[in-house]
Amino acid sequence: MANLTFGIIKPDAVRAGHTGSIIQRILDTGFKIRGLKLIHMTRQQGEGFYAVHRERPFFAGLVEFMSSGPCVVMALEKESAVKSWRDLMGATDPAKADEGTLRKEFGGSVGENAVHGSDSDENAAIEVSYFFSRLELV
Ligand code: IDP
Numbered sequence: 795m796a797n798l799t800f801g802i803i804k805p806d807a808v809r810a811g812h813t814g815s816i817i818q819r820i821l822d823t824g825f826k827i828r829g830l831k832l833i834h835m836t837r838q839q840g841e842g843f844y845a846v847h848r849e850r851p852f853f854a855g856l857v858e859f860m861s862s863g864p865c866v867v868m869a870l871e872k873e874s875a876v877k878s879w880r881d882l883m884g885a886t887d888p889a890k891a892d893e894g895t896l897r898k899e900f901g902g903s904v905g906e907n908a909v910h911g912s913d914s915d916e917n918a919a920i921e922v923s924y925f926f927s928r929l930e931l932v
Pocket residue numbers: 847852856885886904905906907909910911913
């Protein structure tokens with residue numbers, strides 16, 4: 795799974811109509827899309843996904859936001875996929891993200907920052923299997 799990562803186009807970016815542009819950037823960067831679907835996660839699914847952050851002060855707001863509308867979940871393949879996808883996303887806070895990154899271009903705030911990406915190969919595997927069944931991955 796070292797060449798696979800998990801990404802989300804978050805509800806803010808979907809709502810703003812940036813889904814197509816973000817997917818184009820993903821393809822232009824050389825990722826192969828192995829799984830892709832539009833979902834509207836429930837509060838409970840959001841809580842489960844972000845369980846590692848449940849003690850953080852922003853947890854309730856984060857779950858509220860992530861379940862506020864449709865988002866696009868993706869399994870992305872590329873060499874060094876985790877790092878490559880995080881490089882394309884940019885820093886968590888769009889104000890601190892480098893020029894040319896997705897969060898710089900599409901993120902509105904540290905909470906509503908357009909995209910999610912796994913932080914390790916181990917978490918990528920966990921996150922891909924949280925949202926995709928084996929049959930949904932090509
Ligand atoms: P990451 O998404 O860059 O990996 P994490 O620290 O794992 O950043 O945080 C997960 C998500 O929680 C962020 O993408 C963002 O949506 C939200 N978040 C992180 N820190 C803050 C904060 O200080 N205030 C509000 N939301 C935050």
